[in-house]
Structure formats: structure tokens, C-alpha cells
Amino acid sequence: MPEQDQDCVIAGGGPAGMMAGLLLARAGLRVTVIEKHPDFLHDFRGDTIHPSTLQVIADLGWLEEFLALPHQKAPDLHAEIGGRQVTIADFRSLKTDCRYIAFMPQWNFLNFLAGKAAAMPGFTLRMGHSVTGLLRDGDKPGDKTCGLTWQSDSGTGEIRAPLVIGADGRHSVIRREAGFIVTDFGSPVDVVWLRLSRRAGDPAPAMSHAGPGQGLVLIDRGEYWQCGYVIRKGSYDDLQAAGLPAFRAALAALARLPAGRFDEITSWDQIHLLSIRMDRLTRWWAPGVLCIGDAAHAMSPVGGFGVNLAIQDAVATANILAAPCARGG
Numbered sequence: 560m561p562e563q564d565q566d567c568v569i570a571g572g573g574p575a576g577m578m579a580g581l582l583l584a585r586a587g588l589r590v591t592v593i594e595k596h597p598d599f600l601h602d603f604r605g606d607t608i609h610p611s612t613l614q615v616i617a618d619l620g621w622l623e624e625f626l627a628l629p630h631q632k633a634p635d636l637h638a639e640i641g642g643r644q645v646t647i648a649d650f651r652s653l654k655t656d657c658r659y660i661a662f663m664p665q666w667n668f669l670n671f672l673a674g675k676a677a678a679m680p681g682f683t684l685r686m687g688h689s690v691t692g693l694l695r696d697g698d699k700p701g702d703k704t705c706g707l708t709w710q711s712d713s714g715t716g717e718i719r720a721p722l723v724i725g726a727d728g729r730h731s732v733i734r735r736e737a738g739f740i741v742t743d744f745g746s747p748v749d750v751v752w753l754r755l756s757r758r759a760g761d762p763a764p765a766m767s768h769a770g771p772g773q774g775l776v777l778i779d780r781g782e783y784w785q786c787g788y789v790i791r792k793g794s795y796d797d798l799q800a801a802g803l804p805a806f807r808a809a810l811a812a813l814a815r816l817p818a819g820r821f822d823e824i825t826s827w828d829q830i831h832l833l834s835i836r837m838d839r840l841t842r843w844w845a846p847g848v849l850c851i852g853d854a855a856h857a858m859s860p861v862g863g864f865g866v867n868l869a870i871q872d873a874v875a876t877a878n879i880l881a882a883p884c885a886r887g888g
């Protein structure tokens with residue numbers, strides 16, 4: 560038996576799903592967002608809030624409150640390439656309210672959106688629930704989607720809605736179950752993330768350092784440096800086999816931090832491999848179902864705009880679909 564009827568049900572409470580849920584609920588729809596994790600506390604997720612996303616928050620009237628959350632502002636980005644300092648982005652001439660990137664932990668951003676959405680009467684967020692499949696009007700693969708199924712520690716269930724949004728990221732269940740065709744662009748690299756302490760007197764290193772065949776991104780997170788070391792796709796096993804001393808030495812050769820800082824890396828448990836994937840659906844929708852964000856186009860971390868494109872997808876979705884959904888379309 561359907562447990563609940565909604566106007567829209569969204570798989571995934573990342574940037575795309577939370578913003579789409581918030582905007583559709585703000586338009587008066589009954590929306591449920593299903594998120595498989597029990598909280599938003601995932602480390603090393605996209606933390607770059609670009610001017611386009613800040614503008615959305617400004618347009619919603621929440622900018623002052625949002626910027627009261629801890630963040631670092633970057634009006635421009637620099638890289639060190641072959642020993643030369645290069646400005647790779649300068650936001651100061653944009654015609655937007657905020658002419659900078661705000662670096663903010665993604666859990667703060669998502670908690671902020673969740674708090675705003677919770678104030679909308681039609682909004683429901685279910686954490687710790689995993690979407691498992693789609694419901695269809697008939698039993699043929701091409702039949703209209705009319706809801707989804709989920710499971711959690713407390714059991715299983717289904718939610719019916721005329722619109723299902725797949726915002727469940729790069730390994731989307733919705734895109735798979737809808738049978739969408741994926742064009743895979745491949746990626747020559749993966750990224751390993753780690754933290755190093757940031758101390759008084761540290762130089763303000765360029766955001767990224769590119770050496771021959773190697774790159775290191777350093778993001779100033781106030782109390783620590785978030786470091787992203789770029790490696791050849793699939794070479795993490797080789798990195799581990801070479802051992803931690805070799806890894807520490809490779810980082811020290813790239814970053815202009817005191818070499819002793821890398822002694823903080825004492826275990827592979829401190830290091831997180833993020834496998835990079837770049838792809839795009841040839842068509843993002845079928846009757847009753849739409850994919851947005853990484854579920855529609857998995858983004859490279861380069862430029863740090865995947866979160867921001869996901870937000871733009873959510874805005875476009877709400878602008879185009881809120882009124883027809885409200886009319887029962």
C-alpha cells in the first residue's frame with residue numbers, strides 16, 4: 560500500500576535535491592526528499608559556493624543569514640604552474656551581489672537549506688532512507704513513473720507522486736532504474752584528499768600547484784589545509800605500495816609548506832580516495848521522472864562548480880515544473 564501521496568518525491572539530499580525540494584515546497588507543493596545518510600556530515604564534498612549560488616540565496620532573501628556561517632571568501636583563484644603564479648579566475652567584475660567564491664563545509668550549506676525547507680509546510684526530509692527503485696503505472700519499462708520505493712533500518716515503503724526527481728548523485732539508482740543512457744567521458748585522474756594543520760606564519764600558497772604530471776590543490780579552511788592530490792586514474796594501489804614516506808615526499812615537493820608538516824600523515828586512514836567520473840545522460844527525463852545534478856551529469860572537481868551546476872538544475876526544475884505540478888500535471 561502506498562504510504563503517502565506527494566506532488567513530488569526526490570531521491571538524494573545533496574545540493575541538487577535539497578534545493579529542488581526547498582523551491583518546490585516554497586511554491587506550495589508537497590515534497591519529500593529521501594536521503595540515504597543519517598546526516599550531512601560527509602567530509603571532502605564540494606565546498607565551493609560560487610557567485611551564481613550566492614545569488615540564488617540572495618534572491619531568496621537569506622544572504623545575510625547565510626554569510627553569518629563560517630566561510631572563507633576567495634575573490635580570485637591562483638595556481639602555481641611550472642613555478643609561475645597564474646590567476647586562473649577573478650570574480651571581481653561579475654555583475655552579481657557576491658563577487659567571490661565562499662568556501663564553506665558542505666554540511667553547513669545543506670543544514671542551512673534543510674533548516675529553511677523545514678519551515679515550508681509541504682516539505683518532508685527523510686534521512687537514513689535509501690531509494691531502491693521506481694514505481695510505474697504499468698509493468699513495462701516504458702510505462703509512466705509514478706513513485707519510488709525505499710528501505711531504511713525500520714523497514715521498506717513506497718511513496719507515490721506524479722513527479723520523481725533523481726538527485727542521487729553519480730551512482731544514481733534513479734538513472735539506472737529509469738533506463739537512461741549514459742555517455743561516459745572517462746577521467747584521466749583521481750584525487751586523494753587529506754587534511755594538514757594550518758599554523759600561524761604559513762605562507763598563503765596558491766590554491767593549486769601543478770608540477771610535471773602531478774597536481775596539488777590546497778584549500779584554506781581556517782584551522783586546516785584541505786589538500787587534494789591529483790593522481791593518475793586507478794593508481795592509488797601503486798601510491799600505497801610505494802609507502803607513506805614516498806607519499807609525504809611527493810607532497811612536500813609540490814606544496815610550499817614546511818616539509819615537517821607532512822609528518823602529520825602517519826596512516827593511510829587519514830587519506831580518502833575520491834574516484835573521479837565524468838558523464839552525461841543523453842536524455843534526462845522520461846514520463847514522470849527527471850534526473851538533475853550529478854545524477855544527470857557527473858562533474859569533475861576541476862573549477863569546483865559541480866555543486867553550483869546542481870543548484871542551477873534545481874532552480875530550473877522548480878521554475879519550469881512547479882506550476883504544472885501544482886495544477887496536477
Ligand SMILES: Cc1cc2nc3c(=O)[nH]c(=O)nc-3n(C[C@H](O)[C@H](O)[C@H](O)COP(=O)(O)OP(=O)(O)OC[C@H]3O[C@@H](n4cnc5c(N)ncnc54)[C@H](O)[C@@H]3O)c2cc1C
Binds near residue numbers: 607688689732833866
Ligand atoms: C573529488 C571531488 C571533489 C569535488 N569538489 C568539488 C568542489 O570543490 N566544488 C564543487 O562545486 N563541486 C565539486 N565536486 C563535484 C560535486 O561534488 C558534485 O557535482 C555535486 O555534489 C553534485 O551535487 P548533487 O546534489 O547532484 O549530488 P551529490 O552531492 O552526490 O548528492 C547526492 C545525494 O544523494 C544521496 N544518495 C545517493 N544514493 C541514494 C539513494 N539510493 N537513496 C537516497 N539517497 C541517495 C547521497 O547520499 C547524496 O547525499 C567534486 C567532485 C569530486 C569527485
